[in-house]
Amino acid sequence: MVSRVLRGRLLLDHIGPTYTEVLKRQMESSASGAQDRLINKVIDKGLCVACGACVGLCPYFHYFDGKVLAMARCSRDTGRCVEICPLIDRGDIALDKMTSDVMNTPEIGPYKKIIMACSLDKEINEKAQYGGVVSSLITYALGKDIIRSAILTDAGDGYAPAGTVARSRSDVIGCAGSRYTASAGLEALNMAIKTGEQKLGIVGLPCQMEALTRMRHMGSDGENRANSIVLKIGLFCTWALDYRSLFADLRNRGLREPILKCDIPPPPAGVFQICTRDGWREFPLNDIRPFIKKGCSLCQDMTAEWSDISVGAIEGIDEWNTVVLRTDLGLRLMEQATEDGVVKVDDLPKKNLMHLAEASFNKKERGRLTRGEIR
Ligand SMILES: Cc1cc2nc3c(=O)[nH]c(=O)nc-3n(C[C@H](O)[C@H](O)[C@H](O)COP(=O)(O)OP(=O)(O)OC[C@H]3O[C@@H](n4cnc5c(N)ncnc54)[C@H](O)[C@@H]3O)c2cc1C
Numbered sequence: 001m002v003s004r005v006l007r008g009r010l011l012l013d014h015i016g017p018t019y020t021e022v023l024k025r026q027m028e029s030s031a032s033g034a035q036d037r038l039i040n041k042v043i044d045k046g047l048c049v050a051c052g053a054c055v056g057l058c059p060y061f062h063y064f065d066g067k068v069l070a071m072a073r074c075s076r077d078t079g080r081c082v083e084i085c086p087l088i089d090r091g092d093i094a095l096d097k098m099t100s101d102v103m104n105t106p107e108i109g110p111y112k113k114i115i116m117a118c119s120l121d122k123e124i125n126e127k128a129q130y131g132g133v134v135s136s137l138i139t140y141a142l143g144k145d146i147i148r149s150a151i152l153t154d155a156g157d158g159y160a161p162a163g164t165v166a167r168s169r170s171d172v173i174g175c176a177g178s179r180y181t182a183s184a185g186l187e188a189l190n191m192a193i194k195t196g197e198q199k200l201g202i203v204g205l206p207c208q209m210e211a212l213t214r215m216r217h218m219g220s221d222g223e224n225r226a227n228s229i230v231l232k233i234g235l236f237c238t239w240a241l242d243y244r245s246l247f248a249d250l251r252n253r254g255l256r257e258p259i260l261k262c263d264i265p266p267p268p269a270g271v272f273q274i275c276t277r278d279g280w281r282e283f284p285l286n287d288i289r290p291f292i293k294k295g296c297s298l299c300q301d302m303t304a305e306w307s308d309i310s311v312g313a314i315e316g317i318d319e320w321n322t323v324v325l326r327t328d329l330g331l332r333l334m335e336q337a338t339e340d341g342v343v344k345v346d347d348l349p350k351k352n353l354m355h356l357a358e359a360s361f362n363k364k365e366r367g368r369l370t371r372g373e374i375r
């Protein structure tokens, strides 16, 4: 497989003046089709949240250094890119979430149990964002051959973070921690499926989990693709940032890459914290808000409702995670990992659960309103 850096370079080689001219002519002469709808409704409106679902699904979309680009036009009337994009309205897929034996709240969606948990693995705890539950469960699932590889998001290495295939404990630990920029992680999934990977696990944001559900609805090919994935761990998400504009601004403020860790402590802190080799620096959250992806304002899912397990922070309890166990697989995996001493669990305090439901409800309302205004 071509490495990400090499792929980036190949892409840059292509974006020379001659190629750009060819591309422009191609764009202008193209007939209108499904891809045009995606470009007109999502990309040209600046609403793409760089989930990566369309990247590598067809040959025309590419991700480079934080941006999803249409490199050439396609004139097909029907296109998987439109079907999979979480920014294109599609009411019917909500049905997928409903099963009879789960709690189903309008705020948090379907679940079997909500708990708090943390990793018991010291090495993971050192690198993890909060409780290390995500990295621990992925490492555990790899070790038990529940999954053979996992699609994670890397730290970027001087470029924007991107999706990657993790096959070992050290790969998983290398990806631990949150990058608060949208990172097109599903590109790596599309590549992995293309090369015949099976028994995949994936960690992603709510919009990425939704794209996977849409994938299942893309006819038999989509279903086969979706069947390659056996474990979906979703992260809570309020918004993601645009990599290029954020880092242009941070460089102007004298911040030197690489970024080692970022954090957004819970209210009322109101700050965005970044750790580089020079140590931690803090910026007012209001200075960072202009770099939030515009499409995130339409998003109505905070807790990754289309996952087996959803994981987030807990206000006021550092180094633990809120964990929503949604499916039988999610519940079983957590029980086994607890029994085997990989993670420890406890009851989630009622006030944290209430706060989670409130924050999640508020995001749904904001998203619904904005969708109404924009559409
Ligand atoms: C953009 C973003 C916004 C978030 N917003 C919230 C929020 O509002 N409230 C909340 O409670 N939690 C939020 N989270 C989740 C939180 O930051 C932790 O990821 C989560 O609590 C799991 O913690 P952990 O210690 O188990 O993770 P770790 O064990 O450190 O594992 C983190 C995993 O996240 C993956 N990852 C890192 N960056 C990205 C990315 N950009 N896209 C997709 N996957 C990524 C890595 O592959 C890694 O596997 C957000 C995360 C991201 C990436």
Ligand code: SF4
Residues within 6 Å of the ligand: 038, 042, 043, 047, 048, 049, 050, 051, 052, 053, 054, 055, 068, 081, 084, 085, 086, 087
């Ligand atoms: S949101 Fe995802 S699927 Fe939609 S255009 Fe952007 S990368 Fe492609």
Ligand code: SF4
Residues within 6 Å of the ligand: 049, 182, 205, 206, 207, 208, 237, 238, 239, 240, 293, 295, 296, 299, 300, 301
């Ligand atoms: S707010 Fe929604 S659309 Fe934006 S990154 Fe998070 S899950 Fe994706």
